[in-house]
Amino acid sequence: MNIFKLCEYPEKIIELLNDNFQGLDYELNFDGLDCKLSIYNASEDDIDGVVNLFSNVIYSDEDESLAKCAINLLYENNINVAVAESCTGGMLASMFIDVPGSSEVFYEGLVTYSNASKIDRLSVAIDTISDFGAVSRETSLEMAQGLLQDGVIIGISTTGIAGPQGGSEEKPVGTVYITVADIDAFTTKKYIFSGSRNEIRKYAAQKAIFQLVEFLIKNYKV
Amino acid sequence: MNIFKLCEYPEKIIELLNDNFQGLDYELNFDGLDCKLSIYNASEDDIDGVVNLFSNVIYSDEDESLAKCAINLLYENNINVAVAESCTGGMLASMFIDVPGSSEVFYEGLVTYSNASKIDRLSVAIDTISDFGAVSRETSLEMAQGLLQDGVIIGISTTGIAGPQGGSEEKPVGTVYITVADIDAFTTKKYIFSGSRNEIRKYAAQKAIFQLVEFLIKNYKV
Numbered sequence: 001m002n003i004f005k006l007c008e009y010p011e012k013i014i015e016l017l018n019d020n021f022q023g024l025d026y027e028l029n030f031d032g033l034d035c036k037l038s039i040y041n042a043s044e045d046d047i048d049g050v051v052n053l054f055s056n057v058i059y060s061d062e063d064e065s066l067a068k069c070a071i072n073l074l075y076e077n078n079i080n081v082a083v084a085e086s087c088t089g090g091m092l093a094s095m096f097i098d099v100p101g102s103s104e105v106f107y108e109g110l111v112t113y114s115n116a117s118k119i120d121r122l123s124v125a126i127d128t129i130s131d132f133g134a135v136s137r138e139t140s141l142e143m144a145q146g147l148l149q150d151g152v153i154i155g156i157s158t159t160g161i162a163g164p165q166g167g168s169e170e171k172p173v174g175t176v177y178i179t180v181a182d183i184d185a186f187t188t189k190k191y192i193f194s195g196s197r198n199e200i201r202k203y204a205a206q207k208a209i210f211q212l213v214e215f216l217i218k219n220y221k222v
Numbered sequence: 223m224n225i226f227k228l229c230e231y232p233e234k235i236i237e238l239l240n241d242n243f244q245g246l247d248y249e250l251n252f253d254g255l256d257c258k259l260s261i262y263n264a265s266e267d268d269i270d271g272v273v274n275l276f277s278n279v280i281y282s283d284e285d286e287s288l289a290k291c292a293i294n295l296l297y298e299n300n301i302n303v304a305v306a307e308s309c310t311g312g313m314l315a316s317m318f319i320d321v322p323g324s325s326e327v328f329y330e331g332l333v334t335y336s337n338a339s340k341i342d343r344l345s346v347a348i349d350t351i352s353d354f355g356a357v358s359r360e361t362s363l364e365m366a367q368g369l370l371q372d373g374v375i376i377g378i379s380t381t382g383i384a385g386p387q388g389g390s391e392e393k394p395v396g397t398v399y400i401t402v403a404d405i406d407a408f409t410t411k412k413y414i415f416s417g418s419r420n421e422i423r424k425y426a427a428q429k430a431i432f433q434l435v436e437f438l439i440k441n442y443k444v
Contacts, residue, residue: 085312087319090311090316091312093312094313097312107335107339108336109335110333113319113324121330150338163322201319
């Protein structure tokens, strides 16, 4: 049996599997935001095909949660993180802290929901918010970089529009910017999620951890 | 029909109802951490009895969530809040922010999971942590009071031992201190919750909001 953990909605996984593999013997378990794909009696070609198909969303070939995977990578590399959350508002910190032992690598979280808090706590420039908006690539980047002090190695930020109000044509409800940054590098991505306010927040928190895992594998992996 | 929203575990409610009322026609709905008790065709005496029995845990006689009830009270009184979380680690902020419109009253959240973060962000005294421990009435109070700056009217803090490790005879796993404070007053309460790490964190976040509602009703209610 081969196991893969994926950071993706189960419906999309099922659709892709059924479209691309005929007769594949698999089982999909979905617990909260974690998808576990178990494949039985498959040929090496089929396994390679699955890995290729889902290469952008597979985060582990062991049975571990996304947050646990991230915590392990941080721990192995002796890296600590801090998070600055706007739309996810505590969910991201909570997903880390739900893992026992996370205190070894989780330094702190800032839920900077108001603009004043973004400016005071994270040194986001007033001009950045007025020029680009609180929900923007630029604000997201400054939020994450504003965390990099006092020995914090990696900063993660989320800012977006969870709805139901607050959307516009240019930035509809579900638009979220996520940045992962250290002193040398950063990745900022824009997502557009659909769902309820709470779902949009959950998806954003999950993608933030996945973006961290990608960043760690690219820049740090032991 | 009479509706009451209660901040308590459903098993306890069912047990108390069955022990104290014979033939009461009721229905209990449990959604996440919110308990909704609907009572049908009851006499005034029975309703009074229910209110007396649950006076410590009823937070509303309307069908609204605990977080929504708290947000409404804050909004009506033109009060903003900030939260400082240790063991709940983002869950408390998240429960507030899950309510649309919460940005009007939620200023910011600090997930001060490390002692360094408690000292740097909240001005908790090093001596307080070394004398009484990070999980103590004293640290909880200083955490909440440390939030009262920049126009924050009410500060809420949580600090506790969510487990599975870290408990002691004096402070077992599940011990949580919660403080609600403004510039003039505060309430600090000690709780001992049982359950998984995640359950203990959820119960603590819920009780923190309930403690806020009590504080608002006592000190502010419009």
